[in-house]
Amino acid sequence: MNLRYIKLFSILFFLSFISFSCDTENGAEEQQTSSKAFILKANDFQNYAEKFNNMEGENIVQAIPNDSSWNWMQKNIPLFETSQKSFEEMYYYRWWTARKHIKETPEGYAITEFLVERSYADKFNLISCALSHHIHEFRWLHNKDYIDQNVHVWFRGNEGENMEKLRSFSSWTASSLYDKYLVDQNEEYLLDMFPDLVEEYKAWEGDRRRDDGLFWQYDVKDGMEESLSGGRHVKNARPTINSYMYGNAKALAEMARMKGDEELAATFEAKADTLKQLVEEKLWNAKDQFFETFTENDTCANVREAIGFIPWYFNLPDENSKYNEAWKQVKNEEGFLAPFGLTTAERRSPRFRSHGTGTCEWDGAVWPFATSQTMTALANFMNNYDQDIVEKEDYYQLMDRYVESQYYRGRPYIGEYLDESTGYWLMGDRERSRYYNHSTFNDLVITGLVGLRPRADEKIEVNPLVPEDQWDYFCLDNVLYHGDILTIIWDKTGDKYNKGKGLKIFRNGEEIASSENLGHLISS
Template sequence: MLTNFKYKIIAFTVLVASLSSCKSGVGYSSKGKGAVLKSDNFKHYVDYFNTMEDENLKFAIPNDSAWAWMEKNIPLFECPQQNFEEIYYYRWWTARKHIKKTPLGYGITEFLVDRSYADKYNLIACAVGHHINEFRWVHDPKYIEQDVKIWYRGNDGKPMNKLYKFSSWTADALYNRYLVNKDEKFLLDMYPDMVTDYAVWEKDRQRKDGLFWQHDVKDGMEESLSGGRKVQNARPTINSYMYGNAMAISKMAEMKGDKEAEAKFKAKADVLKQLIETKLWNKKSEFFETFTEKDTLAQVREAIGFIPWYFNLPEQNKGFEKAWEQIKDEKGFSAPFGLTTAERRSPRFRTHGTGTCEWDGAIWPFATSQTLTALANVLNNYNQNFVAKTDYFKQMNLYVESQYYRGRPYIGEYLDETTGYWLMGDRERSRYYNHSTFNDLMITGLVGLRPRADEKIEVNPLIPQEKWDWFCLDNVLYHGNIITILWDKTGEKYGKGKGFRIFKNGKEIAVSEKLEKLVIE
């Protein structure tokens, strides 16, 4: 058992002066050991993954260094359902592939192969929010911090040329990262960049009525049922993103003591909230929909209608939560291999995106991870009776099952909703597509560690009581401490006693006889 654990304070300097990073406010574990789990017990996964391929592309951390990097950097996870465990380690193994050394520090790529529409160093801005939310659990902060600084200061001190090619929720993601590591210095160093970022989007994409418009292709969701590559629609995506960013910037301003900016951005968020709830909500379909450039609702449900809950935007007790019934409806979004990107009852379902980018119904991990993040928020933060833990576990289970191809772990671009076939699975570009989250969902959703700004530790597992007899999430670096969360129905698996237990730096701080929400001072 680890007690009196000491952490190293990491200070690093990015190679270009304009990108020099602040010293990180928290340390990171370099031991690779938890209070309960032994890292060596999971090395076999990486040994297997390394045999699955001829490593034709090598970047900052090649396969032969993968386990050494993972052992130092990732939380450990164990459960009785082997595919959950395997995909958990597989997704860390693949995320590591995308760490790339550049002249300006580390960057995080989306594709391993070069793409013509990427920025310098093959970086693409579409999934930066996903990258931040996933990498916030990596112990060493330099990878994601340097990536963010490249995006915002890597063009002679200015943003990269293609930063605004895609909608983003970067400010929200950076604040959520702060809730994990409490590194106020880095967050506030990025604060001016986030304020400027918001102003750019207001100038380029805000309509007269206050909503934001976007081409679906620049939402990273081309060939959707509601939009088009050149259509200027007010989509739930960009409007929810801008709400989340405004709320995050307001909180950053509060941390700085800038009451004027705090109130200004809170007011921007409030206006967007009201517009989304009134203009994007279709009372007939009981769903958030795209508001077209013709000022009419699109009259089709798409997975992007769940995104407002990604940011806890919809007001409680106004009937909005009824939208979540659609994830259980086979005519809605429920399919054999997960959640579709458009409702299956639509006569246009998977009709006009076929063979290109199919956001007209096929399953995309990008959208799945957004929807599951939103669903976890609903289950944690809303009083409702439309969805339950069983629904979350079912969809996480399908998400796990979908991440296999030809019998081996795989993550790519998108897949058929009924067969599970990866539609770009035989293309080199699609392998290891870094365009979604998974381990963040495992930590904050399934196991239920809910990041907070205060020093309370909140854990609310979304695992049904009788599903697993045991599980353990260990070596989680949270607020500078190592957190361990375990469930042992009989007490025989881990020898710590029966029940649900939480440890801080190896010391037990909470226990319950059942899997339930715990909030510890």
């Protein structure tokens, strides 16, 4: 029998078994849920949606209103439980808020950044700045139509052409779509998008590449206005766009190989290699031991900013201890470590927080957009590099501060940016800031804390970045990955889930890997 059909049969058998178990244990009410979880029961988490629904008024309704939020969540999201309930609450809050941004358009589903209308948005009130954050977060939903159609709208929603403002902001879309492929294995969709992504890359080369091969960008077009290293009208070579274009080139090379076009793959590999060399040679400041902006006057900006961590988002830097030194700054209170998160510029700078408040300053305040990038990069650094600078305790503490920062007046909240010392949301009283869809959180829980590392092959890799003595238990369940349902549990005593002590991975209800310790696991 064909291996594909054997796999399909086993999944159907597993799902029918789970459905039967739910019916007999919980009656008809549980039968109506869509969760395919192996251990957790979706209805045990319904209270979160009910709390959020009653927390405040529903200001703007799009495709899925509040009264349908739990029905949508239980059909779509991986379930998560942990002994530290603040992380658990924030996980469900971020899915509850992400759902608010799904919008039906004549061209298909789209995902907004602001709920309120913005004058600089494209039609359907879309802004491309956080598109890749949306891809990374929404790739974990069971229904991929939301993110797949959203990308199609951006590239083909203007009478078959790109939306007019697709390239209003720097893009790492090709890289993110390849990362989505590592989760859903939808090769047909990825390769259908390939020509569009190649054209987008060429367009950036046409109007943003310097003579030396680096790319330049205005700060505002990186979505990072009022920074310490540049300005809204300055053409600097920034770690942002150069890292993005490296990541895009690497992804496009992989897609070309999937199509069997080795010549085109080699072309994009060469582009990536050139950018890697240029970033390491020109953007690395040996004095500061940091990747920094290279100004339009070909001098170093001589200020550390959070964008200097972005090269690791794409695993760009060489395995080199001198580059590793940069990560000491996430643990340094004169660097980026503040009471309510990671700042966007180093705190030791005499110009830190010097630009005022209320005009989208990236001069030091905490932006979840940047936190998402830095924490993704940090997880890559801890997983893919031989280093002894950052430990699990550091990653956990930074995520804990990220959780604690996402409250406003005692309630869960996600907005634009916040004061690094007080935690006060700087635009918290403006309607535009509510539910700001400009960052990731659940992707960081899944790929960082729980540690599911997406791969192109069929091995399941898990490397939790939670310290072993921090949580007594956690369970990530109902994860749709490569067409299977994954369950990952940590049970310190074995008494919580009755599946034995330690870390365990289940695929379609079958245990495939285990360890007594909260360490690195790869299924055979």
